[in-house]
Amino acid sequence: MTRRYAILAPDRFAGDAKTAHGVIRYGTDATVAVIDPSLAGKRVRDAVAYLDSDAPIVGSIRDALAYEPTALLIGTAPQGGALPADWRAHIMDAIAAKLEIVSGLHDMLGDDAAFAAAARRAGTTIWDVRKPPEVPLFRGEVYGVRAPVLLMAGNDCAVGKMTVALELARAAREAGRHAVFVPTGQTGIMIAGWGISVDRVIADFAPGAAEQLVMYAARQQPDLIIVEGQGAINHPAYAPVTLALMYGCGADAMVLVVDPQRDRVSGFQTPTLDYRALIRVHEALIGTVKPANVIGIALNTRGLDDAAARAAIALAKEQTHLPVDDLVRYGPHAFYAALGAIEKTKPLEAKP
Amino acid sequence: MTRRYAILAPDRFAGDAKTAHGVIRYGTDATVAVIDPSLAGKRVRDAVAYLDSDAPIVGSIRDALAYEPTALLIGTAPQGGALPADWRAHIMDAIAAKLEIVSGLHDMLGDDAAFAAAARRAGTTIWDVRKPPEVPLFRGEVYGVRAPVLLMAGNDCAVGKMTVALELARAAREAGRHAVFVPTGQTGIMIAGWGISVDRVIADFAPGAAEQLVMYAARQQPDLIIVEGQGAINHPAYAPVTLALMYGCGADAMVLVVDPQRDRVSGFQTPTLDYRALIRVHEALIGTVKPANVIGIALNTRGLDDAAARAAIALAKEQTHLPVDDLVRYGPHAFYAALGAIEKTKPLEAKP
Numbered sequence: 001m002t003r004r005y006a007i008l009a010p011d012r013f014a015g016d017a018k019t020a021h022g023v024i025r026y027g028t029d030a031t032v033a034v035i036d037p038s039l040a041g042k043r044v045r046d047a048v049a050y051l052d053s054d055a056p057i058v059g060s061i062r063d064a065l066a067y068e069p070t071a072l073l074i075g076t077a078p079q080g081g082a083l084p085a086d087w088r089a090h091i092m093d094a095i096a097a098k099l100e101i102v103s104g105l106h107d108m109l110g111d112d113a114a115f116a117a118a119a120r121r122a123g124t125t126i127w128d129v130r131k132p133p134e135v136p137l138f139r140g141e142v143y144g145v146r147a148p149v150l151l152m153a154g155n156d157c158a159v160g161k162m163t164v165a166l167e168l169a170r171a172a173r174e175a176g177r178h179a180v181f182v183p184t185g186q187t188g189i190m191i192a193g194w195g196i197s198v199d200r201v202i203a204d205f206a207p208g209a210a211e212q213l214v215m216y217a218a219r220q221q222p223d224l225i226i227v228e229g230q231g232a233i234n235h236p237a238y239a240p241v242t243l244a245l246m247y248g249c250g251a252d253a254m255v256l257v258v259d260p261q262r263d264r265v266s267g268f269q270t271p272t273l274d275y276r277a278l279i280r281v282h283e284a285l286i287g288t289v290k291p292a293n294v295i296g297i298a299l300n301t302r303g304l305d306d307a308a309a310r311a312a313i314a315l316a317k318e319q320t321h322l323p324v325d326d327l328v329r330y331g332p333h334a335f336y337a338a339l340g341a342i343e344k345t346k347p348l349e350a351k352p
Numbered sequence: 353m354t355r356r357y358a359i360l361a362p363d364r365f366a367g368d369a370k371t372a373h374g375v376i377r378y379g380t381d382a383t384v385a386v387i388d389p390s391l392a393g394k395r396v397r398d399a400v401a402y403l404d405s406d407a408p409i410v411g412s413i414r415d416a417l418a419y420e421p422t423a424l425l426i427g428t429a430p431q432g433g434a435l436p437a438d439w440r441a442h443i444m445d446a447i448a449a450k451l452e453i454v455s456g457l458h459d460m461l462g463d464d465a466a467f468a469a470a471a472r473r474a475g476t477t478i479w480d481v482r483k484p485p486e487v488p489l490f491r492g493e494v495y496g497v498r499a500p501v502l503l504m505a506g507n508d509c510a511v512g513k514m515t516v517a518l519e520l521a522r523a524a525r526e527a528g529r530h531a532v533f534v535p536t537g538q539t540g541i542m543i544a545g546w547g548i549s550v551d552r553v554i555a556d557f558a559p560g561a562a563e564q565l566v567m568y569a570a571r572q573q574p575d576l577i578i579v580e581g582q583g584a585i586n587h588p589a590y591a592p593v594t595l596a597l598m599y600g601c602g603a604d605a606m607v608l609v610v611d612p613q614r615d616r617v618s619g620f621q622t623p624t625l626d627y628r629a630l631i632r633v634h635e636a637l638i639g640t641v642k643p644a645n646v647i648g649i650a651l652n653t654r655g656l657d658d659a660a661a662r663a664a665i666a667l668a669k670e671q672t673h674l675p676v677d678d679l680v681r682y683g684p685h686a687f688y689a690a691l692g693a694i695e696k697t698k699p700l701e702a703k704p
Contacts (some may be wrong), residue, residue, distance in 0.1 A: 271702045
């Protein structure tokens with residue numbers, strides 16, 4: 001089913017509304033309007049230059065209805081995921097207008113008695129994309145997958161791991177390869193229409209969730225599987241999910257997505273790791289289960305001018321001797337080509 | 353409230369019934385009977401030599417009632433946690449006899465319609481100790497805790513991390529220190545009467561759960577906090593929980609609990625790490641957030657004779673230059689004394 005999205009992002013659309021931006025840029029479903037009273041009257045591309053869309057920005061659900069949306073998508077993911085109180089009225093208006101509600105928030109809107117009752121009355125539905133299905137414990141069946149598995153990792157959360165995965169999948173497909181993108185978080189799920197929000201799975205089952213995602217992708221007979229990463233291996237709050245993906249998806253290789261301007265991980269004093277330390281800790285850790293090398297560095301140079309971006313790329317190349325590029329700024333094709341063939345690796349076997 | 357436990361462990365009591373053994377050995381509540389038809393008529397210490405208890409082993413709930421239990425404790429934790437079908441009758445009998453049901457299984461007995469209805473009818477309750485409370489995301493408040501935090505890690509799951517933590521807490525208390533044991537799994541919770549089964553917490557919140565546990569312990573004004581570990585850092589299924597504890601409890605030092613006879617981690621081909629690799633990977637990883645050293649190795653030499661146990665200890669000492677001992681076989685006091693003062697460490701701060 002094709003959706004026509006109105007995206008809710010009050011006061012946030014020009015800022016860190018990463019779900020909204022991702023769905024507009026990469027989603028297969030159309031975005032027909034954005035709701036942000038602070039930008040009402042503008043077009044999407046006027047508010048966020050890198051989004052090539054002239055969808056209108058409006059101040060209310062009522063105004064959005066003129067563009068015939070079928071669904072309201074909650075377009076930002078505040079830290080911790082709690083629903084800002086003033087958004088409730090917008091959501092109730094959308095339910096009353098019989099729009100489907102699509103949310104990636106931590107708080108399940110479908111578990112909210114008022115929303116659930118209103119949706120029942122209006123005859124519409126609420127899709128909480130973070131609500132994970134039941135998954136088995138990790139089994140190791142992912143080790144039998146034929147296609148190479150390429151996992152994104154990075155120096156922090158919210159540095160662009162999903163974007164790089166999507167750009168690499170696009171470049172691979174344009175190069176004639178059957179590449180499948182594996183979403184592991186709410187925005188990726190909204191873009192791809194399937195997936196599991198691995199950070200919402202019970203901790204013991206998180207590697208099993210990663211494994212099931214790769215097994216699902218493998219049923220499409222791809223020749224390359226590209227897995228969206230989460231968190232960062234030295235983030236005190238989010239590293240367990242990062243590790244669940246490293247082990248659970250049976251990665252054969254990793255691309256590090258790095259924002260070189262971050263000197264600490266989101267929300268904490270913990271310093272980000274430099275390139276060499278990042279490579280060392282990822283390869284050492286994953287190598288205790290199934291060897292996988294870092295095969296490239298995708299920089300996020302947003303906010304740098306062209307000269308500074310090129311200097312950052314040159315520095316990373318010099319320090320790592322790996323392919324380095326900014327895939328959003330300069331396109332994914334050269335970087336994808338530079339990665340070369342991605343080889344399958346085998347899980348370790350016990351010493352005899 | 354003091355409980356009098358009947359412990360259910362059909363066909364398993366002499367084997368891997370680690371919950372049963374832990375509660376009998378370390379619990380503050382008394383165990384008055386064990387239910388295992390395959391051993392009926394024996395005493396606990398006849399079935400499991402290292403348990404100093406003459407509680408009777410019986411074949412049924414009916415027989416156990418002669419010893420006036422107040423609660424039925426489910427005494428084993430099968431992998432994955434599913435409830436064996438033939439145990440249901442025992443549990444229904446116990447509910448009918450108005451016993452409280454205490455379970456550490458993955459499947460929540462209180463969510464089972466038949467058990468819940470029977471408990472309501474009988475006027476008794478079901479305590480699913482794995483059911484985690486709501487916890488916040490990791491915040492970093494653990495960094496302000498005054499007492500040193502000592503975390504158990506190890507070369508596999510089920511090697512004795514809880515036992516070593518309990519033995520160290522006992523030795524510390526006997527040496528005049530106010531040591532608090534922090535339970536992170538179902539058996540530890542049953543022993544201590546509080547705690548969170550961190551493996552059951554939603555992955556994003558697992559470090560927050562570890563932090564809240566340490567904050568709770570800190571309110572008792574201890575001068576040493578000893579945290580039960582979980583899993584192993586290179587276990588493909590359980591490592592995320594291991595990492596959640598490493599970062600979340602704000603560890604100042606680690607003790608590695610090692611079964612030197614394991615050559616692969618439970619359930620997988622993945623080789624266990626040797627001492628040097630174990631130390632290296634734990635210190636490298638935790639050092640990206642808050643430095644903590646491995647300060648001792650607690651060996652589990654069960655199944656080895658005395659000469660072989662001493663040889664294993666000597667080998668580990670030679671390879672690590674750290675205090676090494678088997679705390680169950682030789683007592684915890686010498687090892688505890690050899691650990692010396694445990695120094696607080698600071699979280700890293702961003703490069704200037």
